[in-house]
Amino acid sequence: MPRQVDHDQRRAELAEALWRLASTRGIEAVSLREVAAEAGVSMGRVQHYFASKDDMLAFALELANERAGARIRARLAGDPGPERILREVLTEMLGLNAESRQFLLLGIAFLNRAITSEAIATRMSDGDAELRGFLASLVAAAVGERRGVDPDREARILIQLAAGLGVEVALGQTAPDEAVATVDYYLRRLLG
Numbered sequence: 247m248p249r250q251v252d253h254d255q256r257r258a259e260l261a262e263a264l265w266r267l268a269s270t271r272g273i274e275a276v277s278l279r280e281v282a283a284e285a286g287v288s289m290g291r292v293q294h295y296f297a298s299k300d301d302m303l304a305f306a307l308e309l310a311n312e313r314a315g316a317r318i319r320a321r322l323a324g325d326p327g328p329e330r331i332l333r334e335v336l337t338e339m340l341g342l343n344a345e346s347r348q349f350l351l352l353g354i355a356f357l358n359r360a361i362t363s364e365a366i367a368t369r370m371s372d373g374d375a376e377l378r379g380f381l382a383s384l385v386a387a388a389v390g391e392r393r394g395v396d397p398d399r400e401a402r403i404l405i406q407l408a409a410g411l412g413v414e415v416a417l418g419q420t421a422p423d424e425a426v427a428t429v430d431y432y433l434r435r436l437l438g
Contacts (some may be wrong), residue, residue, distance in 0.1 A: 257295050260285050260333050261306035269351035273303065273359045300365050307356055307369055314338055317345060328387040329437055332404070333429065335381065339408035340425045341415050350412045378402060388437050400436060407432055 267276045282292045296302040299309055316429035326334075341350035360367035364368045381401035389395045398435035411428060420428075 252294070256291075257305060258309060260287070260292060260295060260302065261309045261429065264302060264306045265348055265352050268306075268355045269348050273355040278302065297383055300363060301367055303356070303359065303363075304369055306352075307366070307373070309353055311373060314346065326414040327330065329433070332381065332384045332437075334434060335377075335384075336404060336408040336429045336433075337426055339405075339412050340422065340429070341412045342422050342426070347416060350416055353409075354413070354416075374405070378405060381405065385436070392438070395436070404432070 249291065263281045264276065267280060267284055278292050279289055281302065282289045285292075292302075296305065315324075318338050321334050322331060338346050341347035341351070348421060356366060360370050378401045381404055382397040385395070385397040385400045385404075389397070408429060410425070411420060411425040415422055415425050415435060
C-alpha cells in the first residue's frame with residue numbers, strides 16, 4: 247500500500263530548514279540547494295513544493311506568522327480582555343523564547359530581503375497593516391472614548407516599541423525582563 251504524503255508537513259519542514267539557515271546567515275546567503283541539504287532532501291523535492299526562492303520565502307513568512315499566533319492563543323486561556331491580548335502580542339515580539347527569537351531574527355532577515363523583492367515587501371507591508379489594525383482595535387477597546395488617544399498611532403508606537411526592544415534583546419543590549427518591564431510600563435501609561 248502506498249505511503250500517504252502530508253504535503254503541508256513537507257512544506258513546513260522545508261520552511262523550518264529555511265528559518266534555521268536564514269536566522270543565522272540571512273536570507274540572501276541561503277540558496278534552495280542549501281535548504282534542501284539542511285532539510286535532508288533532494289533539490290528536486292524542494293522544487294516540487296516551491297517554484298522559486300521567493301515562493302518558499304512567502305510560505306515561510308506566512309507559516310511563521312501562523313505559528314506566532316498559535317503561541318499567543320495558547321497563552322490566552324479563557325476569555326482575556328484586550329489589555330492581556332495586547333501584552334501577549336507585544337511580548338511575543340520580544341523574542342523571549344527560542345521560537346519567538348527565531349521569528350524575530352527571521353523578521354529581520356525578511357526586512358533585508360524586502361528591500362530588493364517587491365513581492366516580499368508587499369507581503370510584509372500587508373502583514374504589518376493587519377497587525378497594526380488588530381492592535382488598534384485592541385487599544386480602542388481598552389481605552390474606550392478616552393480623549394487624546396489615537397488607537398492607530400498607538401498601534402504604530404507599540405509595534406515599534408516591541409520590535410526595537412526585540413532587537414535589543416537579540417543583541418544582548420537589553421535583558422529580557424527589562425524589555426518586558428518596558429512594555430508593561432508603556433501599556434500602564436497608555437491604558438490607565
